[in-house]
Amino acid sequence: MAIPTPQLAGEEGGASSVKDGAPPPPRPRAWRALLRDKGAVLSGAYILLIVLMALFAPLIVKLSGWGPYEFDQTAVDPDLAGMPIGDWGGAGGEHWFGVEPGSGRDIFARIVYGARVSMLIALSATALTTLLGVVFGLLAGFFGGRVDWVISRVMDFLMAFPALIFMIAILSALPAGNRATLLVVVISVFGWPYLARIVRGQTMSLAQREFVEAARASGASRAAIVFREILPNLRSTIIVMTTLAVPGYIGTEAGLSFLGVGVVPPTPSWGQMIASSVNWYSVVPTYFAIPGAFLFLLVLSFTVLGDRLRAVLDQEGVR
Template identity: 70%
Template structure:
């Protein structure tokens, strides 16, 4: 719907917007920015940068939010089970967390994504990111669950005959909601930045599907001839990550202030 306003799609080649005599760089100043192409065009191919930024935002947000959702569900569930039940359950879950946290995650992400077939790349990225990232959430939730397990309201639930799972998900989980929301908000920019880095390295989202990291990688050889082609996706990536980070920090401060009050 947004690209319909500009009149250009992300896969359309616009050779008329290029200067063939100059090696295919965009015609006009600032990377071909004009009333027809709001953010200019891609060198040699002439694809509209605005359209690719918009479609790249959809991919980045989809992967970032989906990976955050999967990571949060896994981390919160396993962290609560480990913290509440303790004993052998805690040992098993903690050893799995130690095992995954011992891996150099980025290197293994690159290796795994390079080895597996292309398939549905965004879904594969969500799965790989989630496998290596849920442990951080689980660690925090485990510690907080252990401190809540001895509180009076838990003892009262035990006395009333509530089962362990009922206490875990109906009594303890609501008291962890602030931590979960803050951690989820801070996880989104981390996943967006990681996806961009993997796409920049060529193992993330594959062409022709637009991705900000992929656009930055494509723009590297052109940064001197067409700096705007490099600067625009970099600016959007930075502003998106920065915005989510600020939102998470403010939520954390607001929750801490509310808790003290």
């Protein structure tokens, strides 16, 4: 569950903030450099493809001809324990990625809807984690004293837990109701301290800078100092941390679904599909390989994009 810690950006941005009293705007050449990076472009293109696939899942599935919950018993052989009929797990013009062994459900349709589930949970958890991490990190770093002590102890308490084990225990004990919402809440509870700790440290450093002291001397309120002086200087760190958090949460959702405490069947989930393929992968390897490949490429794309973004922002000294 630990989110990778980005290297801090260079001091150029900080020097500019000290001189001008305000954080510098992001430099266009930083984004141009990112667009020239083939790894970042390919990663971004794949992420965009998955996002569009998730957004337009009903339309895409309608074009394919099969829904994620429809059973096609004619595509499996009942005499062979439900083995798909044909090569590559029954892949062809009617079922583009083949069918699930036993049930005959269309793998392509379930991949498309599984993308919607995975992205919804991962992005929602990332948004909630970022909100909590930034708010508590700013409070602890700016106010210090008892506020910092209380928040820091809560962070230490949550970070001391073996997160995955407690997630499994908590989700197993809770009703299966709206499992997606429960996943978002549980993942966020254990995830926000990692961002909050970084935001706290940078806030404490920024609070001592000359431009913040100048704002205090001019009579600016605490809210104005936080939102106009400190928070804008944290934006590159927050962007990078958010980008790096998404693949971790995608993997967490898939792992929990694989272990049977995540998304509840028959709701499609890539992790759930991989779990179901365990008994079939030796005879129908495509049933395991297809959702595994989609999951691997999505996690890899977010990781590469986050790493490239961090490198570009560090090189350009954007704060």
